[in-house]
Amino acid sequence: xxxxxxxxxxxxxxxxxxxxxxxxxxxxxxxxxxxxxxxxxxxxxxxxxxxxxxxxxxxxxxxxxxxxxxxxxxxxxxxxxxxxxxxxxxxxxxxxxxxxxxxxxxxxxxxxxxxxxxxxxxxxxxxxxxxxxxxxxxxxxxxxxxxxxxxxxxxxxxxxxxxxxxxxxxxxxxxxxxxxxxxxxxxxxxxxxxxxxxxxxxxxxxxxxxxxxxxxxxxxxxxxxxxxxxxxxxxxxxxxxxxxxxxxxxxxxxxxxxxxxxxxxxxxxxxxxxxxxxxxxxxxxxxxxxxxxxxxxxxxxxxxxxxxxxxxxxxxxxxxxxxxxxxxxxxxxxxxxxxxxxxxxxxxxxxxxxxxxxxxxxxxxxxxxxxxxxxxxxxxxxxxxxxxxxxxxxxxxxxxxxxxxxxxxxxxxxxxxxxxxxxxxxxxxxxxxxxxxxxxxxxxxxxxxxxxxxxxxxxxxxxxxxxxxxxxxxxxxxxxxxxxxxxxxxx
Numbered sequence: 001x002x003x004x005x006x007x008x009x010x011x012x013x014x015x016x017x018x019x020x021x022x023x024x025x026x027x028x029x030x031x032x033x034x035x036x037x038x039x040x041x042x043x044x045x046x047x048x049x050x051x052x053x054x055x056x057x058x059x060x061x062x063x064x065x066x067x068x069x070x071x072x073x074x075x076x077x078x079x080x081x082x083x084x085x086x087x088x089x090x091x092x093x094x095x096x097x098x099x100x101x102x103x104x105x106x107x108x109x110x111x112x113x114x115x116x117x118x119x120x121x122x123x124x125x126x127x128x129x130x131x132x133x134x135x136x137x138x139x140x141x142x143x144x145x146x147x148x149x150x151x152x153x154x155x156x157x158x159x160x161x162x163x164x165x166x167x168x169x170x171x172x173x174x175x176x177x178x179x180x181x182x183x184x185x186x187x188x189x190x191x192x193x194x195x196x197x198x199x200x201x202x203x204x205x206x207x208x209x210x211x212x213x214x215x216x217x218x219x220x221x222x223x224x225x226x227x228x229x230x231x232x233x234x235x236x237x238x239x240x241x242x243x244x245x246x247x248x249x250x251x252x253x254x255x256x257x258x259x260x261x262x263x264x265x266x267x268x269x270x271x272x273x274x275x276x277x278x279x280x281x282x283x284x285x286x287x288x289x290x291x292x293x294x295x296x297x298x299x300x301x302x303x304x305x306x307x308x309x310x311x312x313x314x315x316x317x318x319x320x321x322x323x324x325x326x327x328x329x330x331x332x333x334x335x336x337x338x339x340x341x342x343x344x345x346x347x348x349x350x351x352x353x354x355x356x357x358x359x360x361x362x363x364x365x366x367x368x369x370x371x372x373x374x375x376x377x378x379x380x381x382x383x384x385x386x387x388x389x390x391x392x393x394x395x396x397x398x399x400x401x402x403x404x405x406x407x408x409x410x411x412x413x414x415x416x417x418x419x420x421x422x423x424x425x426x427x428x429x430x431x432x433x434x435x436x437x438x439x440x441x442x443x444x445x446x447x448x449x450x451x452x453x454x455x456x457x458x459x460x461x462x463x464x465x466x467x468x469x470x471x472x473x474x475x476x477x478x479x480x481x482x483x484x485x486x487x488x489x490x491x
Contacts, residue, residue, distance in 0.1 A: 006216040006253070010245045011223070012174035013129075014237075015209040016187050018166045019136065020063045021197045026135050026164035027054030027097065027292075034203050038141075038157035046162040048093030053291050056081075060133060060164040063196035064104055065297060066305050067166050068131045070190050070312055073108030075302055081133075081289040089156050090138035098167075100286040103132035104295065110190070111314050112182045113332065121328060126183050127171030136163040139204075160204070166196075172211070172222070177241030181234045184208050189313040193338045201232045208237055213258075214248045223248070224258045228265055228272055240265040244272050316341060324354035333362045339376040340366070346383035352390040360386060364404065368411050380414030381407075388417045397421065399478060401469075435468075435481055439488050442467050453489050461489065 025032055028045040045052045065075055082100040108128040115121045138161040142154045168187060174180045188199040188206055199206045208231040213223035226244060231237045248258050263272040311319075313335045320331035335341050340361060347357040365386070369376060389410070392398045398421055406420055442464060443450050453460040464485055468476055 008214045008216060008245075008249045008252075009218050009220075010175055010241070011172045011213050011215060012176075012180050012241055013172040013211045014168075014170045014174070014180060014183060015211070016168040016170075016184060017136075017207045017209075018067070018168065018187070018191050018197045018199070019205040020060055020067075020164040020166055021195070021205075022057055022059045022063065022164055024057060025162035026057050026060050026133065028162060030162060032163050034205075036159060038155070038159060041159040042092075042161065046092060046158060048095075054097065054289075056292065056295070057164060061104075061295065061297070062305060063164075063194075064131065064133050064166045065302070066194055066309060067168075067191055067196050068105035068108065069302075069306055069309060070194055071105075071108045071110055071128050071131065071168065071187075073105035073128060073131055075105050075297055076102065077297055077299075078102070079104045079295045079297075081292040081295075082286045083289050084134075085285045086283075088137070089154070090140050090158075090161070092138065092158055092161055096135060096137065097289055097292070098134035099132035103130045104297070105131045110183070110186055112179070112186045113317070113328075114176075114179050114182050116176070116178050124173075124179060126173045126179075129169040129171050131166055131168050134165050134167055136160050136165050177238035177245070180210060180241050181238040184231075184237055185234055186313065189336060193310055193312055201234075204232065207232055210237060210241060210244075212241060212244045212248070214245060214252070223252075224260050226258065226260065226272075227262045229262055229275065231265060236265055236267060239270060240272055243270065247272065310338075313338075324348065324358075326354060326358055330355075330358045330362065334358060337376070343376040343379070343383050343386075347386045347390075350384045350387035352383075352387035353394065356390045356393070357386060360389070360407075364407055365411070368408075379411065381411050382414070385410065385414070385417055392417060392421065399476075432480060432484065435476055436484050436488070438468060438471055438476070439464075439481075439484050442471065443488060450489065461486065464489065 019032075020026075021032075023032060024030060025041075025046065028043055030043045030046055031041045033041065045054055068075055079099060079102045081097050084096045084098045084100070085094070086096070087094050106129065108131075109125050110128065111123055111125050113121060114124055138156055138158040140154050140156055142152070170183065174183060184206075188201075191197040191206070192199045197205055201207070210228045210231055211225050212228065213225045215221065215223045226248070228240050228244060231240060244263070251258050259277070261277050262275045264275045265272055316335045317328075317331045320326045320334060321328065326334070334344050344354075344357055344361050347361070348354050365379070365381070369379065389403050389407070393400055393403055402421075403417075406417070406424075409415065410417055410420065446464075446467070449460050449463060453464075465482065468481055468485065
């Protein structure tokens, strides 16, 4: 029956696959280097050949536990690996080593900051069901048509097979596409801060599967769940959720039925399309992997790894608001990148005003970093030198305009700001006698404009300011110059 006039509530959960940034794979010493020639990082263990035995990479366990701790998950002292059976060309063994009923960590949460368009920004606590370790599959490359064979074909690259993954499964606590996008963004910030993954979505280091259903009201049972596979951008996550919510509501309201299935997001057409019916856990025929023993994480080892965790993005945002008095927006932008946050804090420690440092870093300096495809760690302009620029402005030695003009050279050379100002003779003119002399010359040179100003055309003040700055090469102290100029113009 058609269901119209219902206040539908979306229910969204995310499965986030994070490639852990180890140099070797989860159960073998094969390299994880991205971008090398296809099928050059495989060995008998990756291919599951007879007589081979997998051995857990210790660094994978460390990275997985640290990520779980940062997500407030409870670490299991005992967990195990299982075999997940499925048959697909990019899975060389025809099973995946994963964790099923005894994962490494369960029951956690993170707090996300959600900025919905046209609404006030709000904080939301999102529950996390579990984090488990598993190996990645290979990659299929669909190469198109072979005119000789008269058919289409695909190629397989097993370099990614066996790369360590941490799969993070959220609870169904998300209600909008924006919340889903912000949740995924926060996961990426956290793993980058920890240094356990580069979180590069373009290279597949972080991928999201989105589970979506709708129900007729917040107290109704969950509806039929649809999974959208392999979202590789935050905007795609948001758009796919918004499209799928509308599609399911429209289906129900027209009397149709939503089927449990796996769908794909078509970026070009901006819609989801059916891929296959969704498998259940029974289809995978899980059983404990006989080649891998149980995993034990002692309390002592947990304490050691917990002590090595850095300050995380959420805590850093709160601290920037309270300690530095920054806006919510500034705190969010600065903490999005751990290197940017580190650079900002170093500049403040060197004596810079926090708000001024934030303005320079999130503005001109970030633009330079992005356009030159470098990182804040590679900047020639040091945090101490940024503090020096801010100090020169606040001390009245140079204007903000002059600082902007010399910044590109400072970014490209790493020269001392004070030395460059002295060398170029760019120091601000703060001598009131000299400024008054220049103002007198301008008023004498433009008697008609002076007369018009005194007759009520007050906008001509801008004309005189421009002439004064032109005359002084932009070096006149703006505040002092305006005071003298207004006094003289008013006669």
